[in-house]
Amino acid sequence: MKKFSLYMRLFSLIVLMIGISCTDIDQFIDRFEPNFITNDRHVLHPIWEEDFRTKDTVTFLAWSGIVHSFSDKSRIIFEPKSFLLDGQPLPNKLITLVIIRAYKKNQMARNLISTNAGTGILESAGMMHVEAFCEGKPLDLAPGKTYTIQIPVENHSSVHPDMEMFYGEETPFGINWIEADQNPSMAENVFLTEWQTRDSSGGGLVIGIECFPERLKWVNCDYFMRFEGVDRTEPCLEIKAEGVNDKITISSFCIFKNHNVIIAPCCQGAEGGVCFGPLPVGEPVQYIVVGKGETEYYLGHLEKQIIKDDKILIQINKIPLGDLKEFISKL
Numbered sequence: 001m002k003k004f005s006l007y008m009r010l011f012s013l014i015v016l017m018i019g020i021s022c023t024d025i026d027q028f029i030d031r032f033e034p035n036f037i038t039n040d041r042h043v044l045h046p047i048w049e050e051d052f053r054t055k056d057t058v059t060f061l062a063w064s065g066i067v068h069s070f071s072d073k074s075r076i077i078f079e080p081k082s083f084l085l086d087g088q089p090l091p092n093k094l095i096t097l098v099i100i101r102a103y104k105k106n107q108m109a110r111n112l113i114s115t116n117a118g119t120g121i122l123e124s125a126g127m128m129h130v131e132a133f134c135e136g137k138p139l140d141l142a143p144g145k146t147y148t149i150q151i152p153v154e155n156h157s158s159v160h161p162d163m164e165m166f167y168g169e170e171t172p173f174g175i176n177w178i179e180a181d182q183n184p185s186m187a188e189n190v191f192l193t194e195w196q197t198r199d200s201s202g203g204g205l206v207i208g209i210e211c212f213p214e215r216l217k218w219v220n221c222d223y224f225m226r227f228e229g230v231d232r233t234e235p236c237l238e239i240k241a242e243g244v245n246d247k248i249t250i251s252s253f254c255i256f257k258n259h260n261v262i263i264a265p266c267c268q269g270a271e272g273g274v275c276f277g278p279l280p281v282g283e284p285v286q287y288i289v290v291g292k293g294e295t296e297y298y299l300g301h302l303e304k305q306i307i308k309d310d311k312i313l314i315q316i317n318k319i320p321l322g323d324l325k326e327f328i329s330k331l
Contacts, residue, residue: 114264122222126151168218174264234277246293
C-alpha cells in the first residue's frame with residue numbers, strides 16, 4: 001500500500017509538472033502572436049500623425065478671405081464669407097484652416113493615402129485635404145461658394161488632357177476617389193493656369209493647374225490610367241511579424257515605380273493578408289507595409305514586377321522612426 005501510495009504521489013506530481021509546463025508553452029506562444037488590425041487607416045492615421053506632423057495651419061478673418069501661398073508655390077484661395085457655423089452665416093471671427101498637401105508618392109505614403117478609384121487606377125497631379133474651424137468648431141462651406149486650389153507643374157506638357165477633379169472618401173483600407181462631376185465622359189474641371197508669387201528671392205511666374213472644389217476635406221487632381229492591352233491581376237500579400245510581442249496596426253501599399261501612383265488594398269485576403277487589384281501585369285512596383293505598435297514602428301517592403309495571381313510574403317520588422325521617415329522620403 002505504501003508503494004502504491006508513493007507511485008500515486010509521483011504520478012500526480014508528474015501530471016502537475018506537465019500541466020505547468022504546457023501552460024508556460026502556451027503563454028510563450030501567446031506572447032509571440034501579434035494581433036494585427038489589418039490596414040485600418042481610421043485607427044492608424046491619428047496616431048501616425050502625432051509623429052509625422054504633415055499638417056499646415058493657416059488663420060484669417062472670415063470676412064476678409066485669404067490667398068495663401070505655400071513654400072512649394074502651391075496656393076489656396078477662399079473668398080470672404082465662405083463659411084457657415086452650424087448652418088448659420090459666420091460673424092467676422094478668426095478662421096483656422098488645417099491643410100494636408102500630398103503631391104508626390106512620398107507625401108502620399110507619409111499620409112497613408114492612395115490613388116484608388118474603385119477598380120480604376122489614378123495617376124495624381126496633387127491632392128489636398130482642407131478643414132476649417134472657428135473657436136474649435138468645424139465649419140461648412142456656404143452654399144454656392146467654391147474655393148481655389150492651385151498646384152505647380154513642371155511644364156504645360158506634363159498636364160494630362162483627361163485630368164479631372166475627385167473627392168476622397170475614407171475607407172478602412174485607404175482613400176477611395178470619386179469623380180466630382182460624376183460624369184466619366186467629361187474632363188472639364190481642372191484647368192491649366194499661371195500665377196505670380198512673391199518670396200524672399202523675389203518670386204516669379206508659376207505654371208500649374210487649378211480646380212474649384214465645392215466641398216471640403218480630400219480633393220485630388222488625377223486622370224484614369226488605361227493600360228490598354230495589358231492583362232490585369234489581383235496580387236495578395238501575406239504579412240508576418242515573427243517573434244514580435246506587440247499589437248500592430250498596419251497599412252499596405254503597392255507603389256508604381258514609373259508613375260505617380262500608390263494603390264491601397266481592395267480587400268481582405270486569406271489568413272489576415274490583403275489583396276490588390278485589378279493591377280496591370282508586368283508593371284514594376286514596390287510593395288510596402290508600414291505599421292505602429294504600442295511603442296514601436298514597423299516596416300516591410302519588396303520590389304518586383306506585378307505577376308499573375310502572385311502571392312507575396314512580407315515580413316515586417318521594427319524600425320526607428322527616423323529610419324522609417326528616411327525610407328518614405330525616398331519613395
